[in-house]
Amino acid sequence: MVADLSGRTASRTDGATLAVLFTFSLMIIPARLVLKGLPLSLTPANVLSLIAGLAWMCATFTTTLGLAKGRTPVRTALFVYVVALLATYGLANYGYLPSDERNLADHALVLVLANVGLALAICDGVRSRERVDFLLKGVVVAGAIIAIIAAFQFLVDLDLTKYLELPVLRFASEGGDVDARDSLRRVASTTAHPIEFGVLSAMVLPLAVHYGFKAKSLGQPALRWWLCALLIGMGLMFSISRSAVLSVGIVGFIVFLGWPGRRKLQALLVVLAFLALMRVMVPGLLNTLYGLFANFGTDSSVQYRTHDYSVAATEMSKHLWLGRGIGTWYAPKYQVFDNQYILSGVESGVIGIAVLVGIFLSGIFSALRARYLSTDPWARDLALTIAACLVAPVVGAATFDLLSFATVTGISFLLIGVAGALLRLATAEAAQQAIMGTEATQRWSWRTGRDGTTSWPVFRRPAPGASARR
Known part of the structure; x- marks a missing residue:
């Protein structure tokens, strides 16, 4: 049992419980595996997120299940996101659509509702900071497990x-999850592509570092979290992805700015030791990663990403505001866009790009606002970490079609929901502290000395029955 900020005892079965089940099914079950016997290609994680969304919707009609009520930036952004994509879906189906594109649009809409339902279940259904930690620790453990799978793929x-x-x-598709770059294996672990795995690792790594520092500071066992951080960091390197290096660099820079000076020095030493370890373990890996940026101008993958801008501009001009329909632009029928913003512009128009950016900004804002309102140092550190983690998909969306990959998309919506939950908890905590501060102030008065200049506080005993009335 857990006590929430109102003092009531809350059951441990809440939004965090479903979210942890979703996390393990999403990250550990290979992304290419879907359920048999369904008309749509749905994974177990998709089904769990739909159940979470349904549970959230049912709980909103009650006042006894402890679900949070009221408007928040995350809830508002998710509502606008769903409305915009429903408008896109409706406009696309209003006219003629080939049967293959119509089926993919139906599938895409189901996935949108599943991801939004999960985020809302976490935002409104995770009722204490302990439950937030429970959920995020599950994400870290799952990240370490898939990093071990990646190590087997890469090393042996x-x-x-x-x-x-x-x-x-x-299996919904054939093929393996191991690619090659400069004679080194690029691995995807259980995800659909090495880029996805790399960006996912960049999102999960800061969480492992946060819990490592927190456990050490509180005198709790910290080795497990440092081991998870090591494994996740190694998995990120094994993806051999430019997007992963760019994402972890930006995320690391953000959390580095918010850390105290001593932790900054420790982090720099750990990074140097980690890079030295990787150089010894896998000769040539660091040189390959360096070459991804040194040869940026002549890299074939970069040139491939930029040559399709004219095609995208032509398609966007046909349906500028709401696009041609979510899920209707797909390979090999059409040109592949390795850029989620371009793909969203084609499928859901300018409005689709705006609402996509908006949901990530709402999560980042909510986390930073929670950091501002919180007084607990570890709550502030966690809020900063969540904000930094949400920057990774914003950056990654410019380098690959992020929403086409279920694992990194699911974790992104999970973190958006966590940011909303943190803001709810921080707001309630700040309101409670303000009430306590007002009551304390009302119990003291100032007595002035005979000289008229000296004052000192005097405790004013409350009237009989006043405490009971409060």
Whole structure:
């Protein structure tokens, strides 16, 4: 049992419980595995997120289940996001759509509702900071597990995802999850692509570092979290992804700015030691990663990403505001856009780009606002970490079609929901402290000395029955 800020005892079965189940099913079950016997290709994580959204919707009609009520930046942004994409879906279906594109639009709309439902269930259903920690620690542990799978893929060329197929699941697509770059294996672990795995690792790594520092400061076992951070960091390197390095650099810079001086020095020493370890373990890996940026202007992957701008501009001009329909632009029928902002512009128009950016900005704002309102140093540190983690998908969306990859998209919406929950908790905590401060002030008065210049506080005993009335 957990006590929330109102003093009531809350059950441990809340939004965090469903979110942890979602996290492990999303990250550990390979992304190519979907449930058998369904008309749509849905993963177990998709089903759990739909259940979470349904539970949130049902709980909003009650006042006894402890679900938070009222408007927040995250709730507002998610509402606008859903309305905009429903308008896009409706406009696309109003006219003629080929059957293949119509089916993909239906599938895309289901996934949108699933992700938004998960975020709302976390934003309104996670009722204490302990439950937030429970959820995020689950994300860290799942991140470490898939990093181990990636290590087997990279170091010994053993793909463990082949052994994770359950009887109720089937592979939605053929092919493995191991690629190659400069004679080194690029691995995706259980995700759909090495870029996705790299950006996902960049989002999860700061959480492991946060809990490592927190456990050490509180005198709790910290080695487990440092081991998770090491594994996740190694997995990020094994993806050999420019997007991953760019994302972790920006995320690290943000949390570095908010850390105290001593922790900054410790972090720099740890990073140098980690890079030295990677140089010894995998000769040539650091040189390959350096080459991704040194040869940026002549890299074929960069040139491929930029040559399709004219195609995208032509398509966007046909449906400027609401696009041609979510999920209707797909390979190999159409040109691949390795840029989520361009893809969103084609599928959902200028409004679609705006609402996509808006949901991430709402999460970042909510986390930073929670940091401002909180007085607990570790709550402030966690809020800064969440804000930094949400910058990674904003950056990654410019380098690959992020929403086409279920794992990194699901964790992004999960963190948006966590940011909303942190702001709710911080706001309630600040309001409670303000009430306590007002009551304390009302119990004291100032007595002036006979000289008229000296004053000192005097406790004013409350009237009989006053405390009971309060």
